[in-house]
Amino acid sequence: MATSEGAGDHVQEATVEEPLDLVRLCLDEKIYVKMRHDRELTGTLFAYDQHLNMILGDVHETITVTEVDSETYEEMYKETKRTIPMLFVRGDGVILISPPTRA
Amino acid sequence: MLFYSFFKSLVGKEIVVELKNDMSLHGTLDSVDQYLNMKLLDIAVTDAEKFPHMLAVKNIFIRGSVIRYVHLPAEEVDVQQLQDASRRDAEQAKHSTKTGAAAAAAAGKGQPTKDTRPDQSDKVAAS
Amino acid sequence: MSAPTSTLDAFYGKKVLIITNDGRTLVGSFQGYDQTINVVLTDSSERVYSSHQGIQTVPLGAYMVRGDNIAIVGEVNEEEDAQLDFDAIKAEPLRHIVH
Numbered sequence: 001m002a003t004s005e006g007a008g009d010h011v012q013e014a015t016v017e018e019p020l021d022l023v024r025l026c027l028d029e030k031i032y033v034k035m036r037h038d039r040e041l042t043g044t045l046f047a048y049d050q051h052l053n054m055i056l057g058d059v060h061e062t063i064t065v066t067e068v069d070s071e072t073y074e075e076m077y078k079e080t081k082r083t084i085p086m087l088f089v090r091g092d093g094v095i096l097i098s099p100p101t102r103a
Numbered sequence: 104m105l106f107y108s109f110f111k112s113l114v115g116k117e118i119v120v121e122l123k124n125d126m127s128l129h130g131t132l133d134s135v136d137q138y139l140n141m142k143l144l145d146i147a148v149t150d151a152e153k154f155p156h157m158l159a160v161k162n163i164f165i166r167g168s169v170i171r172y173v174h175l176p177a178e179e180v181d182v183q184q185l186q187d188a189s190r191r192d193a194e195q196a197k198h199s200t201k202t203g204a205a206a207a208a209a210a211g212k213g214q215p216t217k218d219t220r221p222d223q224s225d226k227v228a229a230s
Numbered sequence: 231m232s233a234p235t236s237t238l239d240a241f242y243g244k245k246v247l248i249i250t251n252d253g254r255t256l257v258g259s260f261q262g263y264d265q266t267i268n269v270v271l272t273d274s275s276e277r278v279y280s281s282h283q284g285i286q287t288v289p290l291g292a293y294m295v296r297g298d299n300i301a302i303v304g305e306v307n308e309e310e311d312a313q314l315d316f317d318a319i320k321a322e323p324l325r326h327i328v329h
Contacts (some may be wrong), residue, residue, distance in 0.1 A: 021193075024193050037328060046186060047105060049192060053139075055175070057180075064108050084172075086180050088172060090170050124249075124251075124326060126327055133234075134233060141234055146304075153322070155279075156247075156320065157247065157249075158314060158319075159303075159310035159314060164303040164304070165234075165302055228273075
Protein backbone atom coordinates (compact mmCIF):
# COMPACT_ATOMS: atom_id res chain seq x y z
CA MET A 1 0.00 0.00 0.00
CA ALA A 2 1.41 3.38 -1.01
CA THR A 3 0.62 6.32 1.22
CA SER A 4 -0.50 9.66 -0.15
CA GLU A 5 2.83 11.16 0.93
CA GLY A 6 4.71 8.59 -1.16
CA ALA A 7 6.69 10.17 -3.96
CA GLY A 8 7.34 9.33 -7.59
CA ASP A 9 6.52 5.82 -8.72
CA HIS A 10 4.42 4.96 -5.69
CA VAL A 11 1.97 7.76 -6.36
CA GLN A 12 1.80 6.85 -10.03
CA GLU A 13 1.15 3.18 -9.32
CA ALA A 14 -1.59 3.88 -6.78
CA THR A 15 -3.66 6.57 -8.46
CA VAL A 16 -6.39 5.95 -11.00
CA GLU A 17 -7.70 9.33 -12.11
CA GLU A 18 -8.31 8.84 -15.80
CA PRO A 19 -9.03 5.96 -18.18
CA LEU A 20 -5.45 5.60 -19.36
CA ASP A 21 -4.31 4.97 -15.77
CA LEU A 22 -6.20 1.72 -15.97
CA VAL A 23 -4.28 0.80 -19.10
CA ARG A 24 -1.03 1.57 -17.28
CA LEU A 25 -1.98 -0.89 -14.56
CA CYS A 26 -2.30 -3.56 -17.28
CA LEU A 27 1.38 -3.31 -18.26
CA ASP A 28 3.02 -6.74 -18.16
CA GLU A 29 -0.44 -8.29 -17.78
CA LYS A 30 -2.41 -10.39 -20.20
CA ILE A 31 -5.19 -8.25 -21.65
CA TYR A 32 -8.15 -8.58 -23.99
CA VAL A 33 -8.49 -6.06 -26.83
CA LYS A 34 -11.60 -5.68 -28.94
CA MET A 35 -10.80 -4.23 -32.35
CA ARG A 36 -12.89 -2.81 -35.18
CA HIS A 37 -14.16 -5.17 -37.89
CA ASP A 38 -14.74 -8.13 -35.56
CA ARG A 39 -11.17 -8.74 -34.50
CA GLU A 40 -10.24 -9.69 -30.96
CA LEU A 41 -6.81 -9.97 -29.42
CA THR A 42 -5.39 -11.35 -26.21
CA GLY A 43 -1.77 -10.83 -25.28
CA THR A 44 0.67 -9.37 -22.80
CA LEU A 45 0.79 -5.57 -22.82
CA PHE A 46 4.36 -4.29 -23.14
CA ALA A 47 3.78 -0.73 -24.34
CA TYR A 48 1.02 1.78 -25.08
CA ASP A 49 0.56 5.49 -25.75
CA GLN A 50 -2.30 8.02 -25.61
CA HIS A 51 -3.59 6.89 -29.05
CA LEU A 52 -3.81 3.33 -27.68
CA ASN A 53 -1.10 2.21 -30.05
CA MET A 54 0.20 -0.90 -28.32
CA ILE A 55 2.81 -3.59 -28.36
CA LEU A 56 1.51 -6.99 -27.29
CA GLY A 57 3.43 -10.22 -26.79
CA ASP A 58 2.28 -13.79 -27.41
CA VAL A 59 -0.83 -12.56 -29.19
CA HIS A 60 -3.84 -14.68 -30.05
CA GLU A 61 -6.06 -13.07 -32.64
CA THR A 62 -9.60 -14.16 -33.47
CA ILE A 63 -11.32 -12.81 -36.58
CA THR A 64 -15.05 -13.45 -36.80
CA VAL A 65 -16.62 -13.43 -40.23
CA THR A 66 -20.40 -13.50 -40.62
CA GLU A 67 -21.63 -15.41 -43.63
CA VAL A 68 -25.25 -15.55 -44.64
CA ASP A 69 -26.33 -18.86 -46.16
CA SER A 70 -27.66 -18.05 -49.63
CA GLU A 71 -30.54 -20.55 -49.33
CA THR A 72 -31.65 -20.51 -45.71
CA TYR A 73 -30.50 -16.94 -44.97
CA GLU A 74 -29.10 -18.30 -41.73
CA GLU A 75 -26.20 -16.38 -40.27
CA MET A 76 -23.05 -18.43 -39.86
CA TYR A 77 -20.11 -17.26 -37.78
CA LYS A 78 -16.70 -18.38 -38.95
CA GLU A 79 -13.76 -17.82 -36.67
CA THR A 80 -10.17 -17.60 -37.87
CA LYS A 81 -7.47 -17.76 -35.23
CA ARG A 82 -3.74 -17.11 -35.38
CA THR A 83 -0.89 -16.41 -33.00
CA ILE A 84 1.78 -13.70 -33.35
CA PRO A 85 4.83 -13.61 -31.02
CA MET A 86 5.23 -9.80 -30.93
CA LEU A 87 2.78 -7.35 -32.44
CA PHE A 88 2.44 -3.59 -32.82
CA VAL A 89 -1.26 -2.61 -32.91
CA ARG A 90 -2.25 0.76 -34.33
CA GLY A 91 -4.55 2.53 -31.87
CA ASP A 92 -7.15 3.74 -34.38
CA GLY A 93 -8.57 0.22 -34.63
CA VAL A 94 -9.00 -0.31 -30.90
CA ILE A 95 -12.52 -0.33 -29.43
CA LEU A 96 -11.83 -1.47 -25.88
CA ILE A 97 -9.22 -2.91 -23.57
CA SER A 98 -10.03 -5.18 -20.67
CA PRO A 99 -7.74 -6.25 -17.85
CA PRO A 100 -7.24 -9.96 -17.18
CA THR A 101 -10.23 -11.66 -15.60
CA ARG A 102 -9.26 -13.27 -12.31
CA ALA A 103 -10.95 -16.54 -11.43
CA MET B 104 6.89 9.68 -29.43
CA LEU B 105 7.34 6.33 -27.68
CA PHE B 106 6.50 4.29 -30.77
CA TYR B 107 8.37 6.63 -33.08
CA SER B 108 11.50 6.05 -30.98
CA PHE B 109 10.76 2.36 -30.79
CA PHE B 110 10.48 1.97 -34.57
CA LYS B 111 13.64 4.02 -35.03
CA SER B 112 15.42 1.36 -32.97
CA LEU B 113 14.15 -1.25 -35.46
CA VAL B 114 15.65 0.44 -38.55
CA GLY B 115 17.57 -2.14 -40.55
CA LYS B 116 15.46 -5.00 -39.16
CA GLU B 117 12.96 -7.14 -41.03
CA ILE B 118 9.30 -6.46 -40.20
CA VAL B 119 5.91 -7.48 -41.55
CA VAL B 120 3.40 -4.70 -42.09
CA GLU B 121 -0.25 -5.63 -42.27
CA LEU B 122 -2.45 -3.03 -43.93
CA LYS B 123 -6.12 -2.19 -43.48
CA ASN B 124 -6.85 -3.69 -46.90
CA ASP B 125 -5.67 -7.10 -45.61
CA MET B 126 -2.47 -6.91 -47.65
CA SER B 127 0.63 -7.96 -45.78
CA LEU B 128 4.17 -7.01 -46.78
CA HIS B 129 7.56 -7.90 -45.40
CA GLY B 130 10.72 -5.91 -45.88
CA THR B 131 13.56 -4.11 -44.15
CA LEU B 132 12.57 -1.01 -42.21
CA ASP B 133 14.50 1.90 -43.71
CA SER B 134 12.92 4.88 -41.99
CA VAL B 135 9.99 6.02 -39.90
CA ASP B 136 8.55 9.42 -38.95
CA GLN B 137 6.32 10.87 -36.22
CA TYR B 138 3.13 9.76 -38.05
CA LEU B 139 4.57 6.24 -38.20
CA ASN B 140 4.80 6.51 -41.97
CA MET B 141 7.38 3.92 -42.92
CA LYS B 142 9.76 3.24 -45.73
CA LEU B 143 10.58 -0.40 -46.41
CA LEU B 144 13.31 -1.79 -48.65
CA ASP B 145 13.37 -5.00 -50.65
CA ILE B 146 9.74 -5.81 -49.97
CA ALA B 147 7.71 -8.85 -50.87
CA VAL B 148 3.97 -9.31 -50.52
CA THR B 149 3.16 -12.19 -48.18
CA ASP B 150 0.45 -13.63 -50.43
CA ALA B 151 1.84 -12.81 -53.90
CA GLU B 152 -0.73 -15.06 -55.61
CA LYS B 153 -3.57 -12.96 -54.31
CA PHE B 154 -1.68 -9.64 -54.57
CA PRO B 155 0.47 -9.55 -57.73
CA HIS B 156 0.18 -5.76 -57.74
CA MET B 157 3.72 -5.01 -56.64
CA LEU B 158 5.79 -7.63 -58.44
CA ALA B 159 8.30 -5.12 -59.84
CA VAL B 160 8.34 -2.91 -56.73
CA LYS B 161 11.15 -3.16 -54.19
CA ASN B 162 11.20 0.04 -52.14
CA ILE B 163 8.00 1.51 -50.77
CA PHE B 164 6.62 4.31 -48.68
CA ILE B 165 3.65 3.29 -46.51
CA ARG B 166 1.30 5.84 -45.04
CA GLY B 167 1.06 5.27 -41.28
CA SER B 168 -2.72 5.64 -41.21
CA VAL B 169 -3.25 2.55 -43.42
CA ILE B 170 -1.31 0.24 -41.10
CA ARG B 171 -3.30 -2.19 -38.96
CA TYR B 172 -0.50 -4.22 -37.38
CA VAL B 173 3.24 -4.55 -37.54
CA HIS B 174 4.62 -8.00 -36.76
CA LEU B 175 7.86 -7.45 -34.86
CA PRO B 176 10.98 -9.55 -34.46
CA ALA B 177 10.47 -10.60 -30.81
CA GLU B 178 14.19 -10.99 -30.15
CA GLU B 179 14.77 -7.33 -31.02
CA VAL B 180 12.18 -6.06 -28.55
CA ASP B 181 13.27 -5.13 -25.02
CA VAL B 182 9.97 -5.51 -23.19
CA GLN B 183 11.27 -4.15 -19.88
CA GLN B 184 12.50 -0.99 -21.57
CA LEU B 185 9.13 -0.60 -23.32
CA GLN B 186 7.21 -0.85 -20.06
CA ASP B 187 9.47 1.70 -18.37
CA ALA B 188 9.07 4.04 -21.34
CA SER B 189 5.27 3.63 -21.29
CA ARG B 190 5.12 4.53 -17.57
CA ARG B 191 7.42 7.49 -18.09
CA ASP B 192 5.38 8.76 -21.05
CA ALA B 193 2.08 8.33 -19.18
CA GLU B 194 3.45 10.43 -16.33
CA GLN B 195 4.75 13.08 -18.71
CA ALA B 196 1.52 13.23 -20.72
CA LYS B 197 -0.46 13.82 -17.53
CA HIS B 198 1.68 16.78 -16.51
CA SER B 199 1.63 18.31 -19.96
CA THR B 200 -2.16 17.96 -20.35
CA LYS B 201 -2.71 19.55 -16.94
CA THR B 202 -0.53 22.55 -17.73
CA GLY B 203 -1.81 22.49 -21.30
CA ALA B 204 -5.44 22.64 -20.12
CA ALA B 205 -4.69 25.55 -17.80
CA ALA B 206 -3.01 27.43 -20.61
CA ALA B 207 -5.93 26.74 -22.95
CA ALA B 208 -8.43 27.95 -20.34
CA ALA B 209 -6.47 31.15 -19.86
CA ALA B 210 -6.25 31.71 -23.59
CA GLY B 211 -9.96 30.93 -23.97
CA LYS B 212 -10.91 33.84 -21.68
CA GLY B 213 -9.59 36.41 -24.09
CA GLN B 214 -10.70 34.64 -27.23
CA PRO B 215 -14.49 35.28 -27.52
CA THR B 216 -14.30 39.08 -27.18
CA LYS B 217 -11.62 39.13 -29.81
CA ASP B 218 -13.80 37.06 -32.15
CA THR B 219 -16.98 39.11 -31.76
CA ARG B 220 -15.27 42.41 -32.29
CA PRO B 221 -15.28 42.37 -36.13
CA ASP B 222 -18.94 41.27 -36.01
CA GLN B 223 -19.95 44.27 -33.93
CA SER B 224 -18.04 46.71 -36.07
CA ASP B 225 -19.85 45.31 -39.11
CA LYS B 226 -23.22 46.04 -37.50
CA VAL B 227 -22.15 49.57 -36.65
CA ALA B 228 -21.03 50.10 -40.19
CA ALA B 229 -24.30 48.75 -41.55
CA SER B 230 -26.61 50.85 -39.39
CA MET C 231 18.06 7.48 -41.26
CA SER C 232 15.96 10.28 -42.70
CA ALA C 233 12.18 10.62 -42.43
CA PRO C 234 10.09 8.55 -44.88
CA THR C 235 8.53 11.63 -46.46
CA SER C 236 11.92 13.15 -47.23
CA THR C 237 12.99 9.84 -48.70
CA LEU C 238 10.16 10.27 -51.19
CA ASP C 239 12.83 12.56 -52.66
CA ALA C 240 14.46 9.38 -53.92
CA PHE C 241 11.45 8.85 -56.20
CA TYR C 242 11.80 12.12 -58.20
CA GLY C 243 11.58 11.48 -61.93
CA LYS C 244 11.23 7.74 -61.33
CA LYS C 245 8.37 5.49 -62.30
CA VAL C 246 6.25 4.85 -59.22
CA LEU C 247 3.22 2.78 -58.34
CA ILE C 248 0.59 4.16 -56.00
CA ILE C 249 -1.97 2.02 -54.24
CA THR C 250 -4.93 4.15 -53.25
CA ASN C 251 -7.28 3.61 -50.32
CA ASP C 252 -10.05 2.53 -52.70
CA GLY C 253 -7.84 -0.24 -54.04
CA ARG C 254 -6.73 1.29 -57.32
CA THR C 255 -3.26 0.92 -58.73
CA LEU C 256 -1.79 3.98 -60.47
CA VAL C 257 1.53 4.06 -62.25
CA GLY C 258 3.28 7.21 -63.41
CA SER C 259 6.33 9.39 -63.34
CA PHE C 260 6.84 10.91 -59.87
CA GLN C 261 7.02 14.73 -60.21
CA GLY C 262 6.52 15.95 -56.67
CA TYR C 263 4.86 15.74 -53.27
CA ASP C 264 4.16 17.86 -50.21
CA GLN C 265 3.99 17.34 -46.44
CA THR C 266 0.48 15.86 -46.65
CA ILE C 267 1.80 13.37 -49.22
CA ASN C 268 -0.24 14.81 -52.06
CA VAL C 269 1.59 13.38 -55.06
CA VAL C 270 1.88 14.60 -58.66
CA LEU C 271 2.31 12.03 -61.42
CA THR C 272 2.75 12.59 -65.14
CA ASP C 273 2.18 10.08 -67.94
CA SER C 274 0.12 8.13 -65.46
CA SER C 275 -2.15 5.18 -66.05
CA GLU C 276 -4.34 2.92 -63.99
CA ARG C 277 -3.72 -0.82 -63.94
CA VAL C 278 -7.05 -2.55 -63.65
CA TYR C 279 -6.89 -6.05 -62.17
CA SER C 280 -9.50 -8.69 -62.74
CA SER C 281 -9.81 -12.36 -61.88
CA HIS C 282 -11.03 -13.34 -65.36
CA GLN C 283 -8.65 -11.40 -67.62
CA GLY C 284 -5.15 -9.94 -67.56
CA ILE C 285 -4.22 -6.43 -66.43
CA GLN C 286 -5.90 -3.65 -68.39
CA THR C 287 -4.02 -0.35 -68.65
CA VAL C 288 -6.04 2.86 -68.79
CA PRO C 289 -4.04 6.01 -69.72
CA LEU C 290 -4.80 8.99 -67.48
CA GLY C 291 -2.18 11.71 -68.09
CA ALA C 292 -1.15 14.11 -65.32
CA TYR C 293 -2.67 13.36 -61.92
CA MET C 294 -2.50 14.94 -58.50
CA VAL C 295 -3.41 12.29 -55.95
CA ARG C 296 -4.53 13.55 -52.56
CA GLY C 297 -2.39 12.23 -49.72
CA ASP C 298 -5.35 11.08 -47.59
CA ASN C 299 -6.21 8.55 -50.28
CA ILE C 300 -2.73 7.11 -50.70
CA ALA C 301 -1.83 3.84 -49.01
CA ILE C 302 1.48 3.00 -50.64
CA VAL C 303 3.95 4.70 -52.96
CA GLY C 304 6.46 2.27 -54.44
CA GLU C 305 9.38 2.66 -56.79
CA VAL C 306 8.92 0.54 -59.92
CA ASN C 307 11.92 -1.40 -61.16
CA GLU C 308 11.39 -0.63 -64.84
CA GLU C 309 13.43 -3.57 -66.14
CA GLU C 310 11.48 -6.08 -64.06
CA ASP C 311 8.22 -4.32 -64.85
CA ALA C 312 8.89 -4.63 -68.58
CA GLN C 313 9.36 -8.40 -68.13
CA LEU C 314 5.89 -8.87 -66.65
CA ASP C 315 3.30 -10.56 -68.79
CA PHE C 316 0.27 -8.38 -68.10
CA ASP C 317 -2.09 -10.68 -69.98
CA ALA C 318 -1.22 -13.55 -67.65
CA ILE C 319 -1.57 -11.68 -64.35
CA LYS C 320 -5.03 -12.19 -62.96
CA ALA C 321 -6.15 -11.12 -59.52
CA GLU C 322 -9.17 -9.91 -57.64
CA PRO C 323 -9.25 -6.11 -57.36
CA LEU C 324 -7.69 -4.93 -54.10
CA ARG C 325 -9.96 -4.35 -51.17
CA HIS C 326 -10.51 -0.84 -49.88
CA ILE C 327 -8.61 0.42 -46.89
CA VAL C 328 -11.15 0.25 -44.06
CA HIS C 329 -10.22 2.31 -41.02
